Amino acid sequence: MDKGLIQQKLDNTFLRRALKNFAAAYPVARAKAFEGMDFEELRVRISGFKEAGLEQLPALVEQFTASAEKAGARVHLCTTPDDANRTILEIIRSKNADFLVKSKAMTSEEIELNHYLERNGVSCLETDLGEWIIQLAGERPSHMVMPAIHKNKEEVAELFSRETGRECPPDIPSLVQTARDSLRSGFLTGQVGMSGANVAMADSGTLGIITNEGNGRLVTTLPRTHIALVGVEKIVPSLTEALDIIEILPKNATGQKITSYVSFIKGPTGDEGRELHIVLLDNGRLRLAADPAFREALKCVKCGACANVCPIYELVGGHVFGHIYVGGIGLVLTPFFHGFDKAEEILKLCIGCRKCNEVCAAKIDIEGLIVDLRDRIRKPFGQKFLFGTLMKNRKLFHAALRTAYLAQKPFQGEGGRIRHLPLVLNRETANRSLPPIAERPFRDLVETGTGTGKSKGEKVLFYSGCLADFVYPEMCRDTVTSLEKLGYTVTFPQEQTCCGIPARYSGEMEVARDMARINTDVLLKEEADYVVTICPTCTMSLKHDFGKLLADDPVYAEKARRLAAKTFNFSELAARKAETGDWRLGTGKVPQTVTYHDACHLKRGCGVHEEPRKVLQELAGVEIAEMTDCDKCCGFGGSYSIKYPEISQEVLKNKLENIAATGAKTVAVDCPGCKLQIEGGLEAAGSPVKVEHSATLVARRIG
Amino acid sequence: MVERFQIAAEAVGAIVKRFTTLIDGAGYVTSVTGTTTVAAPTLPPALRRALPDLTLAEPADFAVAGAGISVARAGIAATGSLLLELTDPTDRSATALPPVHLVLLDITTIVPTLADLAGLLAENLNRPSPAYLSLTTGPSRTADIERVLTIGVHGPKELHILMMEGDASWTRD
Ligand code: SF4
Ligand code: SF4
Numbered sequence: 001m002d003k004g005l006i007q008q009k010l011d012n013t014f015l016r017r018a019l020k021n022f023a024a025a026y027p028v029a030r031a032k033a034f035e036g037m038d039f040e041e042l043r044v045r046i047s048g049f050k051e052a053g054l055e056q057l058p059a060l061v062e063q064f065t066a067s068a069e070k071a072g073a074r075v076h077l078c079t080t081p082d083d084a085n086r087t088i089l090e091i092i093r094s095k096n097a098d099f100l101v102k103s104k105a106m107t108s109e110e111i112e113l114n115h116y117l118e119r120n121g122v123s124c125l126e127t128d129l130g131e132w133i134i135q136l137a138g139e140r141p142s143h144m145v146m147p148a149i150h151k152n153k154e155e156v157a158e159l160f161s162r163e164t165g166r167e168c169p170p171d172i173p174s175l176v177q178t179a180r181d182s183l184r185s186g187f188l189t190g191q192v193g194m195s196g197a198n199v200a201m202a203d204s205g206t207l208g209i210i211t212n213e214g215n216g217r218l219v220t221t222l223p224r225t226h227i228a229l230v231g232v233e234k235i236v237p238s239l240t241e242a243l244d245i246i247e248i249l250p251k252n253a254t255g256q257k258i259t260s261y262v263s264f265i266k267g268p269t270g271d272e273g274r275e276l277h278i279v280l281l282d283n284g285r286l287r288l289a290a291d292p293a294f295r296e297a298l299k300c301v302k303c304g305a306c307a308n309v310c311p312i313y314e315l316v317g318g319h320v321f322g323h324i325y326v327g328g329i330g331l332v333l334t335p336f337f338h339g340f341d342k343a344e345e346i347l348k349l350c351i352g353c354r355k356c357n358e359v360c361a362a363k364i365d366i367e368g369l370i371v372d373l374r375d376r377i378r379k380p381f382g383q384k385f386l387f388g389t390l391m392k393n394r395k396l397f398h399a400a401l402r403t404a405y406l407a408q409k410p411f412q413g414e415g416g417r418i419r420h421l422p423l424v425l426n427r428e429t430a431n432r433s434l435p436p437i438a439e440r441p442f443r444d445l446v447e448t449g450t451g452t453g454k455s456k457g458e459k460v461l462f463y464s465g466c467l468a469d470f471v472y473p474e475m476c477r478d479t480v481t482s483l484e485k486l487g488y489t490v491t492f493p494q495e496q497t498c499c500g501i502p503a504r505y506s507g508e509m510e511v512a513r514d515m516a517r518i519n520t521d522v523l524l525k526e527e528a529d530y531v532v533t534i535c536p537t538c539t540m541s542l543k544h545d546f547g548k549l550l551a552d553d554p555v556y557a558e559k560a561r562r563l564a565a566k567t568f569n570f571s572e573l574a575a576r577k578a579e580t581g582d583w584r585l586g587t588g589k590v591p592q593t594v595t596y597h598d599a600c601h602l603k604r605g606c607g608v609h610e611e612p613r614k615v616l617q618e619l620a621g622v623e624i625a626e627m628t629d630c631d632k633c634c635g636f637g638g639s640y641s642i643k644y645p646e647i648s649q650e651v652l653k654n655k656l657e658n659i660a661a662t663g664a665k666t667v668a669v670d671c672p673g674c675k676l677q678i679e680g681g682l683e684a685a686g687s688p689v690k691v692e693h694s695a696t697l698v699a700r701r702i703g
Numbered sequence: 704m705v706e707r708f709q710i711a712a713e714a715v716g717a718i719v720k721r722f723t724t725l726i727d728g729a730g731y732v733t734s735v736t737g738t739t740t741v742a743a744p745t746l747p748p749a750l751r752r753a754l755p756d757l758t759l760a761e762p763a764d765f766a767v768a769g770a771g772i773s774v775a776r777a778g779i780a781a782t783g784s785l786l787l788e789l790t791d792p793t794d795r796s797a798t799a800l801p802p803v804h805l806v807l808l809d810i811t812t813i814v815p816t817l818a819d820l821a822g823l824l825a826e827n828l829n830r831p832s833p834a835y836l837s838l839t840t841g842p843s844r845t846a847d848i849e850r851v852l853t854i855g856v857h858g859p860k861e862l863h864i865l866m867m868e869g870d871a872s873w874t875r876d
Contacts, residue, residue: 025850071833129847129856133848213858214799220835254846257711260839260858269834270792
């Protein structure tokens with residue numbers, strides 16, 4: 001990704017403020033719009049019929065075509081953008097027209113219709129206010145629902161002044177009036193009108209169009225020929241399904257209960273000679289629909305919510321975070337619609353926080369698809385050794401981490417933290433100090449008899465994860481101590497190794513698969529009631545990814561299932577003991593008040609957010625001062641913070657502000673990655689606030 | 704349900720009035736339209752009779768008409784939406800071009816939610832003939848510049864909903 005462009009967007013104060021304000025306002029409006037409704041039930045239903053529809057998409061296309069034609073429309077199924085462009089040009093020429101008046105259609109952006117038509121002597125007028133602004137500026141939309149969210153009123157006033165030839169003041173109501181006045185003649189003189197569609201109904205051949213400004217109704221009413229450009233994935237069986245989409249879309253898009261206009265258009269209406277042409281766009285969709293690994297992406301109803309909540313989108317906007325389609329789903333659709341070369345760089349921009357999954361109207365595993373897609377793209381040079389040779393060999397990998405302890409020595413500052421890293425890393429980690437790799441990892445401490453084997457309760461295998469093992473051995477020790485004090489018997493299997501997530505995130509599925517096999521064997525070898533982790537990313541890996549990675553191998557698939565069933569996060573196991581009273585209070589000191597940061601992979605990866613609070617309040621005996629956006633990413637994202645440090649730092653900055661606002665002197669977390677990121681940020685800023693894993697607080701409090 | 708409809712419609716910027724007689728409703732129409740020409744291609748005969756002084760615009764002049772008048776087929780309480788049957792493009796223009804749009808709604812046609820309208824919608828869409836149905840909720844709006852909500856873009860700037868209580872069977876004539 002172009003680092004210059006990223007920096008430019010990060011430095012654009014208007015863009016930053018606009019997106020930040022929106023990010024703050026959106027969840028409130030959205031919650032209000034869904035009041036009294038069961039969002040989950042609705043989206044599960046949508047996901048279900050969309051999935052079923054995709055499995056038989058060719059049949060739906062056929063049925064829709066037949067119904068629409070019976071109602072008098074002409075349907076053109078176009079395989080490529082070129083086909084679609086040519087078909088549309090021919091329709092326009094057949095009407096002896098040279099002017100197309102348009103309402104919003106993302107599909108038209110997808111096939112770059114305007115360029116094509118203008119090159120062929122047809123002028124195009126975008127009438128959606130945002131689209132018109134973008135057209136005048138010669139740019140592309142930076143959001144699927146709010147295309148011009150990156151433009152401020154001054155820029156709009158300048159564009160309008162240039163277009164109308166008279167001075168337009170930067171006053172929003174008057175700018176809107178200017179658009180109304182200027183575009184009126186376009187509606188009245190347009191010979192051909194074009195729209196998109198939000199949904200198409202196979203049984204009746206009806207199109208559903210959802211709009212706010214009223215331009216959609218004008219372009220489908222005044223010109224005598226109407227062309228609708230519609231992606232084939234928009235077809236659903238009937239009105240019943242269409243109504244679900246109409247119900248969810250505006251609420252998820254902008255927090256509106258419903259838009260000003262929802263139009264149902266069946267066939268050409270009015271006198272003889274009026275025509276409705278429906279151009280069904282394939283452009284790779286039918287092939288994608290037949291691909292069980294990625295077809296899920298086509299369930300998308302284009303509500304844009306995945307961009308609305310994405311912390312990276314919030315920082316850099318849609319011109320960086322996406323191509324034509326933006327936000328999380330933009331990353332996923334780009335390779336299929338526009339080619340893998342366009343997608344390679346943008347796919348790396350996702351930090352993996354899964355916020356998008358939480359709000360997706362079609363319940364798409366957007367983040368999972370992004371990760372899987374990285375596997376399909378080219379591998380960067382050098383990665384082969386790291387993942388191919390080093391990580392698969394546990395001894396070699398762990399030896400390398402030990403060597404890193406020695407190599408880092410010259411760079412350590414006061415208190416042992418790394419303040420200076422060699423060469424390239426120096427600039428990029430300027431706002432965050434890094435903890436050193438420990439002299440003795442936890443695995444060595446256990447070997448010499450620290451901690452384990454003191455209790456007689458349910459048996460727990462402790463899977464620490466590399467970061468805690470090598471950087472935070474004391475966090476591991478505290479975990480063992482807490483669990484033992486709570487009555488569990490804890491063992492640390494020495495042969496455990498990396499969970500494979502770094503390999504998976506870098507698109508090295510084969511390596512990830514090997515790690516999955518190794519760990520599955522290690523963790524099932526010993527009889528145990530539970531496997532416990534203190535890194536939610538590892539938990540996700542053990543619980544969900546291993547099963548997916550090993551699905552084709554019946555023996556290991558079964559093992560993965562067994563492992564998944566008994567794997568839990570520390571806070572889940574600890575919370576079970578809160579009420580039993582099988583423990584007693586100690587004399588250790590804990591802070592009175594802490595604030596809690598929900599790790600992305602704990603909350604959205606494992607669905608755990610109540611247990612940690614219970615553990616803190618009841619076992620660690622602290623009060624929680626909740627921070628704003630407690631479940632918003634801290635910006636760590638594993639190697640992300642090294643690949644895109646400038647973005648990671650900005651995400652972190654928001655988190656630090658929210659922490660400071662609570663006044664708490666301690667941040668409790670349940671993830672070593674979050675600890676590393678937040679602690680580093682606090683330390684670099686000279687803040688005295690401490691970051692502690694819940695296990696540490698519990699270990700201190702109970703005796 | 705009538706209250707819920709009114710609250711929801713007002714929340715999205717519609718002006719909602721309640722009338723018990725056709726004459727009162729007609730009086731309100733006149734007070735809004737004043738002396739401007741009006742786009743109203745398919746007025747129910749009873750309403751037309753109650754508005755003897757109305758100056759109707761020709762379809763070709765709808766773009767300069769001061770107001771449009773329509774009759775809703777149904778209303779949705781949850782969102783304050785109106786269902787308009789606008790298969791004739793002239794009827795559509797009357798609702799889309801003038802800056803003011805007046806809609807008469809028989810309150811007995813109000814249903815709780817969008818889903819409750821499924822039957823009526825399906826009945827219209829499953830006929831073999833072409834159809835154009837429109838759900839209208841509040842005046843036209845945009846938030847495309849700096850996300851500031853602005854009422855009145857390409858469609859009407861004002862939406863007046865006349866909720867007709869009592870016998871409103873004339874709306875279906
Ligand atoms: S996982 Fe997070 S960073 Fe990635 S696309 Fe989704 S919201 Fe954005
Ligand atoms: S992926 Fe989901 S959240 Fe994103 S636009 Fe599509 S439906 Fe909406």
